[in-house]
Amino acid sequence: MPTRRYDERDVRVRPGRGSRPRTKQRPEHADAETALVTGVDRGRYAVLVDPDGPDERRAIAMKARELGRERVVPGDRVDLVGDTTGDDGSLSRIVRIGERRTVLRRTADDTDPVERVIVANADQLVIVTALADPEPRTRMIDRCVAAAYDAGMDALLALTKADLADPADLVGMYAPIGVRVVVTRTEGLKESRTIHGLEDVRAALDGRTSVLVGHSGVGKSTLVNALVPDAYRAVGVVNDVTGRGRHTSTSAVALRVPATAGPTWVIDTPGVRSFGLAHVDPQHLLGAFADLAEVSQECPRGCTHSDDSPDCALDDWVADSPDDVTRAARAARVESFRRLLASRLGTADDPREPSRP
Numbered sequence: 185m186p187t188r189r190y191d192e193r194d195v196r197v198r199p200g201r202g203s204r205p206r207t208k209q210r211p212e213h214a215d216a217e218t219a220l221v222t223g224v225d226r227g228r229y230a231v232l233v234d235p236d237g238p239d240e241r242r243a244i245a246m247k248a249r250e251l252g253r254e255r256v257v258p259g260d261r262v263d264l265v266g267d268t269t270g271d272d273g274s275l276s277r278i279v280r281i282g283e284r285r286t287v288l289r290r291t292a293d294d295t296d297p298v299e300r301v302i303v304a305n306a307d308q309l310v311i312v313t314a315l316a317d318p319e320p321r322t323r324m325i326d327r328c329v330a331a332a333y334d335a336g337m338d339a340l341l342a343l344t345k346a347d348l349a350d351p352a353d354l355v356g357m358y359a360p361i362g363v364r365v366v367v368t369r370t371e372g373l374k375e376s377r378t379i380h381g382l383e384d385v386r387a388a389l390d391g392r393t394s395v396l397v398g399h400s401g402v403g404k405s406t407l408v409n410a411l412v413p414d415a416y417r418a419v420g421v422v423n424d425v426t427g428r429g430r431h432t433s434t435s436a437v438a439l440r441v442p443a444t445a446g447p448t449w450v451i452d453t454p455g456v457r458s459f460g461l462a463h464v465d466p467q468h469l470l471g472a473f474a475d476l477a478e479v480s481q482e483c484p485r486g487c488t489h490s491d492d493s494p495d496c497a498l499d500d501w502v503a504d505s506p507d508d509v510t511r512a513a514r515a516a517r518v519e520s521f522r523r524l525l526a527s528r529l530g531t532a533d534d535p536r537e538p539s540r541p
């Protein structure tokens with residue numbers, strides 16, 4: 185399990201930081217109920233109280249003043265007090281944010297230079313990519329994989345539109361670095377359309393919380409609507425409160441996937457194109473490659489494991505292969521890792537990016 189990494193909450197300098205874990209435990213809220221945050225819209229939080237329990241219900245919450253500027257994001261497990269009935273007009277207060285297992289940040293951009301946490305506690309990042317129309321961008325995929333691994337999440341590549349192009353190249357490129365791949369294609373006209381491969385997608389999501397990301401037109405909505413038939417009605421609760429149209433919101437939204445064995449959630453991220461990589465440290469990314477992490481124990485102190493790192497043990501490992509087949513496999517593995525490592529230095533939308541490997 186990944187250790188908690190710092191996020192913007194930690195930016196404020198406070199005495200004793202690092203020496204003593206901050207605690208949000210407040211004894212006066214011993215009667216608080218637990219809830220899952222499913223959506224955020226202008227200071228109002230859509231929550232599911234007692235998720236998957238006997239009294240599960242939707243409610244609306246605000247942040248208690250004592251949490252200050254701390255952000256609450258979809259996927260957060262929180263403690264609630266006040267009116268947690270979920271009845272019309274009721275409003276509860278979030279008084280505690282549970283420890284986060286994983287945090288995913290969005291990229292910094294011109295309007296906001298901070299890589300803010302946008303989703304907490306997700307298990308996997310689903311990179312929805314069309315095989316054609318629009319052409320796949322491997323650099324964008326690499327960046328997403330790097331962000332997922334850095335966040336302590338798995339990466340799943342969902343390749344859509346297999347009716348238009350062969351998935352073999354991309355499968356060959358990502359399967360060796362631990363990325364699970366599922367392939368879908370639609371058949372038939374809109375109303376009576378079936379999606380081949382949908383069961384594989386559902387199986388890959390089952391029992392987990394997955395964040396979906398994809399460029400416009402790749403078929404993400406098609407997938408979400410097939411997996412969660414009531415998708416956007418289910419989250420209307422936030423909009424009921426604010427009176428704001430759901431499509432104007434660009435924040436992430438958690439949707440429960442029915443017809444699965446375990447509790448299954450997808451978190452859709454409208455408007456999010458890529459994830460923040462400024463925080464990625466090579467050592468942390470290496471953690472996603474167990475074999476390479478072990479080899480790197482022999483690296484000089486402070487080695488960044490890139491192509492031009494002097495005496496990087498990864499290069500020795502390739503050079504010292506017992507035979508040609510092993511050498512080719514090791515070289516491919518090191519190259520893949522270095523490709524992800526390099527991806528954090530560029531931008532996802534680099535126009536010079538080749539569309540194919």
Ligand SMILES: Nc1nc2c(ncn2[C@@H]2O[C@H](COP(=O)(O)OP(=O)(O)OP(=O)(O)O)[C@@H](O)[C@H]2O)c(=O)[nH]1
Pocket residue numbers: 344345346347348368369370398399400401402403404405406407
């Ligand atoms: N040929 C083909 N077309 C598909 C497939 N899946 C989706 N499409 C079409 O691709 C277009 C884009 O699909 P959407 O699901 O709207 O894509 P999106 O990623 O949600 O895009 P935005 O709504 O713009 O964010 C639509 O015209 C779909 O009908 C597929 O497997 N094969």
Ligand SMILES: [Zn+2]
Pocket residue numbers: 480483484487488489490493495496497498
């Ligand atoms: Zn090294």
